[in-house]
Amino acid sequence: MSALLDVRVAAIRELTPVIREYRLEALGGALPGFSAGSHVQLHLPNGRRNAYSLLGDPADTRQYRIAVRQQEASRGGSRYLHQQLRAGDVLRLSAPANLFPLHSEARKHLLVAAGIGITPFLAHSRELLRQGADFELHYAYRAGVSDAYLAELRQLLGPRLAEYPAGQRRLDPAALLRGRPLGSHVYACGPQSLLLDLKEQAAAQGWSDRRVHWEAFAAPEPGQPFRVELARSGRQLEVGADQSLLEALEANGVEIPNLCRGGVCGQCQTPYLKGDVEHRDHFLAAAERSNSLMPCVSRGCGSPILLDI
Amino acid sequence: MTTLTFKPLETYRDDFSFRNSPEAIARFPFPFPEDQYMYSVNLEPAVSRDPGSVFEHLFDVDEHYVSEMAERARVLERDPERCLVMPHMAPAAWDTLALLMENLSRDYPQHFRLDREGDAWHWHNLALGIDQRFTFGDPATLPCEPLEYITRQMQGDFAVLDQRDGDLFMDAGMVTCPADWSLRFDAGMSFKQWHSPVPMAHQIGVFDRALKYLLNIQVGAPVRRLNWTLTINPRLDTSPETYHEWGNDRGKVTPDNVGRLVHLRVELQLMVRLPRSNALLFGIRTYLISLDELVSNPAWARRMHRVMRDLPAPIADYKGITRYRQTLVDWLRRFDPEA
Numbered sequence: 001m002s003a004l005l006d007v008r009v010a011a012i013r014e015l016t017p018v019i020r021e022y023r024l025e026a027l028g029g030a031l032p033g034f035s036a037g038s039h040v041q042l043h044l045p046n047g048r049r050n051a052y053s054l055l056g057d058p059a060d061t062r063q064y065r066i067a068v069r070q071q072e073a074s075r076g077g078s079r080y081l082h083q084q085l086r087a088g089d090v091l092r093l094s095a096p097a098n099l100f101p102l103h104s105e106a107r108k109h110l111l112v113a114a115g116i117g118i119t120p121f122l123a124h125s126r127e128l129l130r131q132g133a134d135f136e137l138h139y140a141y142r143a144g145v146s147d148a149y150l151a152e153l154r155q156l157l158g159p160r161l162a163e164y165p166a167g168q169r170r171l172d173p174a175a176l177l178r179g180r181p182l183g184s185h186v187y188a189c190g191p192q193s194l195l196l197d198l199k200e201q202a203a204a205q206g207w208s209d210r211r212v213h214w215e216a217f218a219a220p221e222p223g224q225p226f227r228v229e230l231a232r233s234g235r236q237l238e239v240g241a242d243q244s245l246l247e248a249l250e251a252n253g254v255e256i257p258n259l260c261r262g263g264v265c266g267q268c269q270t271p272y273l274k275g276d277v278e279h280r281d282h283f284l285a286a287a288e289r290s291n292s293l294m295p296c297v298s299r300g301c302g303s304p305i306l307l308d309i
Numbered sequence: 310m311t312t313l314t315f316k317p318l319e320t321y322r323d324d325f326s327f328r329n330s331p332e333a334i335a336r337f338p339f340p341f342p343e344d345q346y347m348y349s350v351n352l353e354p355a356v357s358r359d360p361g362s363v364f365e366h367l368f369d370v371d372e373h374y375v376s377e378m379a380e381r382a383r384v385l386e387r388d389p390e391r392c393l394v395m396p397h398m399a400p401a402a403w404d405t406l407a408l409l410m411e412n413l414s415r416d417y418p419q420h421f422r423l424d425r426e427g428d429a430w431h432w433h434n435l436a437l438g439i440d441q442r443f444t445f446g447d448p449a450t451l452p453c454e455p456l457e458y459i460t461r462q463m464q465g466d467f468a469v470l471d472q473r474d475g476d477l478f479m480d481a482g483m484v485t486c487p488a489d490w491s492l493r494f495d496a497g498m499s500f501k502q503w504h505s506p507v508p509m510a511h512q513i514g515v516f517d518r519a520l521k522y523l524l525n526i527q528v529g530a531p532v533r534r535l536n537w538t539l540t541i542n543p544r545l546d547t548s549p550e551t552y553h554e555w556g557n558d559r560g561k562v563t564p565d566n567v568g569r570l571v572h573l574r575v576e577l578q579l580m581v582r583l584p585r586s587n588a589l590l591f592g593i594r595t596y597l598i599s600l601d602e603l604v605s606n607p608a609w610a611r612r613m614h615r616v617m618r619d620l621p622a623p624i625a626d627y628k629g630i631t632r633y634r635q636t637l638v639d640w641l642r643r644f645d646p647e648a
Contacts, residue, residue: 003529032528033404033584058585095529098587104397104471104480210474259525267525 004043005031005093010063012087015148019116020082021055021067024091030061034096036127037120037215040064041094041261042081047251050077051261053119053189053215054096055149057126064093067148069116075222075242097259100187100215102127107183109135112176112198114190115146120215121189122149125156140164140171140190173201187213216262216282223278226300230254231273231308245295245305254309256295263297270295275305313417315436319376321486322383327543329602333372337598338363339606340535340575344615346624348510352522355531355579363577366416367531368409369594370464374436377464377486377545384485384546385461390493391485391548392457394469398481401469401588402456403446408581408590409459434462456481465577465594468492470500477523477589479503486545486595488538488574489629494549508623523580523589531581538628539637540574543597562633567640568601571633573613600641610644617641618648 007024014020025031036058039051056065070082085091100120102109109128111121121137128135137157141147143165153161164171171194177186186207188198195214202212222242229236239248246268249256258268263281269292278301281294293305319327329337355367363369384391394402410432414423422433428445439462443450451458460467460483469481477500484492495503500520501511510516526532540547541558562570579592604610617630618638625631642648 034528035585035587038587095527096584097527101472101587103473105473257525259527265525 003095005095007031007064007091007093009085009087009089009091012085015067016145018145019067019069019148021065021148022081022085024064024066024093025062027090031064032095033061034058034064034123035098035101036123037100037102038096038098038123039100039120039260040066040096041259042066042077043092043094044077044080046076046080047247048075048077048080049094049247049250049261051259053100053123055119055122058123059126059130067116067119069146073222099260099265100189100213102187103185103211103213105183106185106211107134108181108185109133110176110180110184110186111135111137112171112173112186112188112190112194113137114140114171114194115142116148117188117190117194117215118149118153119189121187122153124187125153129156136160136162138162138164138171138176140166140194142166173198174205177201177205177207185211185213187215189215192216216264221280221297223299224301227304228275228300229304229306231306239300245293245298245300249295258296261296263294266294268294268296271308273306273308274303275300276302277305313370313420314372315375316372318379319373321376321380321543321545325542325544327373327376327597329598330372334598334602334605336362336371337603338535338575338577338596339603339609339612340537340573341612341616344612345619346616347621348513348515348624351534352519352532352580353534355533355581363594363596364533367412367579367581368416368463368592369577370413370417370420374464378437378462380545381461381485385457388550392454392460392483393492393496394454394456394481395497398456398469398471398586398588399448401471401481401583401586401590402454404583404586404588405467405469405590406455406459407445408583409463413463437462456483465592467593468591469583470589470591472524472587472589475524476500477520481588484548487548487593488540488576488595489547489549489552491549506627508627509621526580526582526589528582528584531579533577533579536576536578538574539630540572540597541570541633543572543599545595545597559629559632562636564636564640567633567637568604569599571600571637572597573600573603600637604641604644607644610641611647614638614641614645614648 006027008027010023010025012020012022034054039053041049041051043049052066054064055067068078068081071078111124113121118139125137137160188195225241226239237248237252239245256268259265266283271291272293277293278299279289280297283294284292321327358364410423413421420436424431430443430445432441448454466484466486467482468479470477471480479495479498482492501516504516544555547555575596577594581590583590625634
C-alpha cells in the first residue's frame with residue numbers, strides 16, 4: 001500500500017448550498033504530482049475513507065483541491081466534511097491513484113459530466129488545453145444547486161463547453177455520440193442512470209468498449225446489517241447497516257488492498273466459501289461471483305458469509 | 310556510510326577491461342534464493358534496505374558509473390535509435406527526468422545537484438562534468454530530448470510504458486545494454502506481446518498475475534525484482550542489432566576459460582508509477598560478475614552449480630546457455646563438494 005500523506009485544510013469555499021471545495025496543502029514540502037483523472041482517499045477521523053477526484057491543475061503540486069457534495073443519504077463521510085471539518089484541521093490522504101485517465105490514442109475527447117461528476121473533468125480540461133487536444137465538455141447541472149465551477153468553465157473553455165441546465169435542455173447521449181469520427185473517446189462521470197444510458201447508447205451505435213470510459217460515484221450504498229466469519233482465524237464480525245464490509249474489516253484490523261472503494265478497481269477482490277452475497281460491483285465476471293466478492297460494496301443478504309481469509 | 314569512488318575508465322568491448330573490486334563483489338545482487346531456479350513473480354516493495362547494498366537507493370550508482378556512461382555514448386553514436394520516445398510519451402519523458410534528478414541529487418549529493426526555481430532548473434552532474442540550466446517542460450532548452458538527456462547519465466536501461474485499455478505498451482525507452490532484446494523491435498508492443506518469446510511462463514500464468522500487479526502500482530509505492538542471464542565476456546550491449554558481434558562468443562567457452570569468459574548478468578528491475586503522466590517507468594539496472602569473481606564466495610559457487618545443473622532445458626535454451634552448458638557445469642562442480 002502507498003504511504004499516507006498528511007495535509008492541512010488550507011481553505012473551505014462554499015460553491016453552492018450543497019457543494020463545498022476544500023484546498024489541501026502539504027504539512028511539509030510539496031505533494032506528489034498527479035495525472036488528470038486521479039483521486040485520493042480521505043481518511044476521516046470517524047473511520048470513513050472516501051475517494052474524491054483531484055480537480056486542481058495537475059501542474060500545481062503545492063495544493064490539492066477536492067469538491068464534495070453533501071449526500072442526503074450520507075453514511076457520515078460527506079456530512080462530516082460539510083459540518084465538522086474546519087480550515088486548519090489536519091487530514092490523512094492516500095497517494096493519488098488514477099482509475100480515470102485520458103486515453104493516449106484518442107484523437108477527440110468527449111467529456112460528459114452531470115452535477116458533482118464535473119470534478120475529474122476540471123483537471124482533464126486543463127490537461128487537454130495544455131496538450132492542445134481536440135475536446136468538448138458536456139455539462140448537465142441544476143442551476144444554483146449543482147452548477148459548481150460553471151463560471152470558471154465558461155471562461156476556460158468558451159465554445160468547447162456545452163451546457164445542459166435541468167428543465168431547459170436535456171443531455172441526450174444518443175445525439176451526443178452520433179456521427180463522431182473513429183478515434184473519438186467518451187468519458188462520463190455522474191449518476192448511475194446517466195452512465196448506464198451512455199454505455200447503452202454507445203454499444204447501440206457500435207462504439208467499442210475501449211472507447212467508452214466512466215467513473216461512478218464511489219460511495220457504497222447502505223443496506224441491512226449482516227454477519228461475516230473469517231475462515232482462517234475463526235473471527236466473527238458484524239457489519240452495520242451504514243458500514244461496508246471493507247470498513248468493518250478495517251475496523252477490526254484486517255487491511256485489504258483497495259483503491260476506489262466503489263466496486264470498480266478490483267483491488268479488494270476477496271474469496272468466500274459460502275453465504276448469500278449481494279454483489280453490487282462493476283468488476284467481477286458472472287463466473288467469478290460464485291467464489292469472489294468485493295468487500296467495498298458487496299453485502300450479505302441471508303446466511304452469514306464465510307470469507308476465505 | 311560508504312563513499313562512492315568511480316574506477317578509471319573500463320571497457321565493455323574489445324579488450325574487456327571491466328573488473329569488479331572486492332567491494333563490488335561483496336555487494337553483487339546474487340539472484341538465487343534456492344538451489345533450484347523457476348520463474349516467479351518475485352516482486353517486492355522497492356523500499357530502502359541494507360545500507361551499502363544495491364537496494365539502499367531507488368537508483369543505484371556504483372564504481373562503474375563513468376565507464377558505463379562512456380559505453381552508452383559509444384552505442385548511441387553508432388545507433389541513435391536505441392533511444393525512442395513516441396510523441397504521446399513526451400510528458401512521461403519529463404516525468405522520468407524529474408524523478409531521476411530528484412533521486413540522484415538527494416541520494417548522492419556529492420556527485421549530483423539540482424536547484425529549482427519554478428520551471429527554471431539547474432542540474433550539476435559533477436561525475437561527468439555537466440552543468441546545465443534549462444526550463445522544465447521545454448525541450449528546446451536541453452541539448453537533446455529529455456529522456457535521452459537524463460538516461461545518458463544513468464546506469465542501466467529504461468523502458469517507459471504507456472498504460473491504456475488495461476494493458477502496458479512499450480512506447481518509449483533508452484536501451485543500450487539489453488540481454489538480447491531490442492527496443493526498436495518491441496516498440497508499441499503490449500506486455501504479453503513483448504514477453505511472447507519467454508518459454509514455460511505463459512502456461513503457468515505468470516504474466517497474467519504480473520500484468521495485473523503492474524497495472525495497479527501506485528504513485529509513491531515502487532516495486533522491484535531481480536532477473537538473470539549469462540553473458541560471455543563483460544559485454545553490456547548484447548542486443549539483436551549487434552548479434553553478429555557477440556553471438557559467436559558462445560562457442561568460445563572451454564574448460565580453461567570458463568571462469569574468465571562466462572559472466573552472471575543480474576538485472577535489478579524497478580517499476581515506478583510516474584505521477585504526472587500515469588506512465589510506468591521500468592528500470593533495468595544491469596550488474597555483471599565473472600565466474601572467477603563469483604566463486605570467491607563459496608556459498609554462491611555451490612548454489613550456482615546446482616542451479617545451472619538442474620535448469621530446465623527450455624529456460625537454458627531461451628537464455629542462450631545450451632551451447633556451453635556442460636562445460637560450465639563441469640567447471641562449477643569442483644566448488645560443490647557434496648555433489
